[in-house]
Amino acid sequence: QQQVKQSPQSLIVQKGGISIINCAYENTAFDYFPWYQQFPGKGPALLIAIRPDVSEKKEGRFTISFNKSAKQFSLHIMDSQPGDSATYFCAAGKGNQFYFGTGTSLTVIP
């Protein structure tokens, strides 16, 4: 059973636009929900993370929205830039054991 479902698989956005990636999780015991950004040839890098007692967290152009009752969370990238073009992964878990979504390939067109 897939613990974390992520959509869309790919996303093309114009420079300056808003990129939105959605994730849903199964296990209500999960207590940490990070988002990672990965460039080709590199390991994932933490972007932003949220705990289930908070409904929204913002860091610069990146915002996580969290809906505990629906078991869903999403990443919003405001004012998307070509340098944001990468693969984004959501994850959910407890401790250091995380289940990752399948990734969203984001392309920001200049």
Added chain:
Amino acid sequence: KAGVTQTPRYLIKTRGQQVTLSCSPISGHRSVSWYQQTPGQGLQFLFEYFSETQRNKGNFPGRFSGRQFSNSRSEMNVSTLELGDSALYLCASSLDAASRGSPLHFGNGTRLTVT
């Protein structure tokens, strides 16, 4: 501060052989986790070591094993390699559990190809 270092970057092995991958965590980090990344299955948790003890284990066969040394460096071993073991193996270190506020820092991985 140096990041997480994984060696080697690339490996080519033959079916049936065994392989050892190495990970040096960020200085001061006591937790090391290993993940397998493939195009089909994505990122999957293998196991986590904390202070030389395995703290968590994912759903992988016993051919996958690991250990952690007193300096927090970790090794992962895969025995009797299968074609399906071809993947990017990622190591991540943290001070403690990510959900307790210690984020995971990933290395750039070891690309293993099994022929």
